[in-house]
Amino acid sequence: MNMHTDAPSHDTDCDVAIIGAGPAGAAAAARLSHLGWRVHVIERSHFPRFAIGESLLPQSMAYLEAAGLLEAVQRAGYQPKNGAAFTRRSRTTAIDFRDKSTPGWGTTYQVPRADFDQRLIHAAGALGATLEFGTTVTAFDAHAMHPTLQLEDEQGMARRLNARYVLDASGYGRVLARLEGLERDPRAEPRMAIFSHVEDGIEDADYDREKILIGVHPEDAGIWYWLIPFADGRASVGVVGDIETLTAHGDCPEARWQTLIDREPRFRQLLHQARRVREVNEIRGYAASVTQLHGPGYALLGNAGEFLDPVFSSGVTIALHSAHLAAPLVDRQLRGESIDWHADFEAPLRAGVDTFRAFVEAWYAGTLQTIVFHEAPPPRFKRWISGVLAGYAWDHDNPFVTASRRRLAALAEVCAQRDEVRS
Structure with a gap:
């Protein structure tokens, strides 16, 4: 892999250090390695390793494709997925992701994560990323130009890793959120x-x-x-x-x-x-939130920053979307551009997360269950909702993205009234 002529001198070990080898880490590593940067991935566990979050959303396929990882997934022979079925008191209904308002992928896969995650990270390695397993990040020195990680291997040997930028994709480990004191109450029922x-x-x-x-x-x-x-x-x-x-x-x-x-x-x-x-x-108590998703020389991807709830399988999509946003910004910053990480990364990422949050809250409040189990919700409303549940939570042409809570409440009220009339 050809290196950039503007790569740093010998005082840095890598251009980008990525904590965690899950989907977010693999996608970011693949994109940045393809662009020619020296990427070093640090993973505490050894792969393959078990994980939940096994039902993907169609939007994630576009992010995998952009990262150069889609072919590795398609070769695996995973179970195809085209929607979600719901059952309550012997009544079953379904939402088909192919019938949605947003253009783009309408199908995806159900994946055993041990195999899926291993395929992704090794595909990133094939693109040039250095992969290090069985190593823990024990300390972090934030710096806008020269962030540093303190590492410890399974034999207890410690060393420093010097980088130009750090991406935390550590998932439930939430390494930098802990080390930088960024954790906050997720305001969700445990x-x-x-x-x-x-x-x-x-x-x-x-x-x-x-x-x-x-x-x-x-x-x-x-x-x-x-x-x-x-x-x-x-x-x-x-x-x-x-x-x-x-x-x-x-x-x-x-x-x-x-x-x-x-x-x-x-x-x-x-x-x-x-x-x-x-x-x-x-x-x-899996829900998590942080005060900020970026700081001097670092950004948090996927579950390392925010995690809502598994009910709509949004975790991997949010993780891949965060990598999709962050990798081009890291590339530009390493080339010398000034990046507004709040405007270009944190704000748009949180906007989609908040859309998913509105749907999660509506599910537990019963609002969304009223809509889902209604016998005949208006077709265009169903296509809008299908778009969000397919992962297109950043589609601002969808009114259930731009005004999720208000529109879900209004539609649920209409569905409830129709159910009362039928009864």
């Missing part, structure tokens, strides 16, 4: 997710493997379920709700998971032959 993988054994002819299935607990609309089928006959199955309510359903994760799955009729019916193939795990 919820938990309980999940596992199964050989699903589903034989129901009416079951559509090209859609994620989201279920609602028949007595408690604040508890919801996911069923994400993979191409090999396995599936990811999880339950989400407030911590106190879910922990009351059993004395261990396995008992809670099984008890709750058995409470939802459609899930119980579909999974009656399922066999669990990995342990049941729990994540508690």
Whole structure:
């Protein structure tokens, strides 16, 4: 790979240091390596490693394509996905992402993240990024021109890594948010997710493997379920709700998971032959927020800054969008341009995150559930909502992006009134 003539002298180890080798880190590393910069990715764990967030949104395909990573994903043979199905009290409805208001991809994949993340980061490595696994970032010195990371390997050996810019894509590790004191109250109810993988054994002819299935607990609309089928006959199955309510359903994760799955009729019916193939795990209090997404010589990508909720599978899309915004800005800054990171990165990124947040809040408030389970929502409204749920949360031509809360509330009121008339 040819290096830029304006690359720094020997006092820096790399042009860009990226903390974390997940989707955001891989996408940023791929784009910046392709542009010729010396990119060094530091990852605490070893790949492949398990992760949730296995149902992608169509908008993410454009970001993968821009990063040069789409071909690696398409070669993998993942389960195609074209929408989301919803079930509540034996009533099932669906949203097809191909029928949306926003132009662009309408299909994507359901992906085992261990394989997906490994493919992405190794594709970034093939483009020239240096990959370092089993290494932890223990300290950070922020500097507009010469940020420095303190690293420690698994043998306890410490060293410094000098860069010209740092991107934090550490996900739930939230490395720079902790080290720089950026964490703040996410203002979200503390919820938990309980999940596992199964050989699903589903034989129901009416079951559509090209859609994620989201279920609602028949007595408690604040508890919801996911069923994400993979191409090999396995599936990811999880339950989400407030911590106190879910922990009351059993004395261990396995008992809670099984008890709750058995409470939802459609899930119980579909999974009656399922066999669990990995342990049941729990994540508690996963929502996160930060006071700022950038600082002197660094920016935060994806979950390293903000994480909302898994209900609409927005995590990977937000991560990839953040890398899509940040990588060209890093390139320009390293070339000597002055970048307004708030105007060009933080503000537009947060705008889309806030759209997703409005939809998450509407789901738990029951507003969006009223719309989703309405028998015949107006077609153009459904296409607008499909656009957001397909990941196009930055499409300002969509009125449910520009005025999410107000329009969701108004549409839910109309749907509720029609339901009352029918009843």
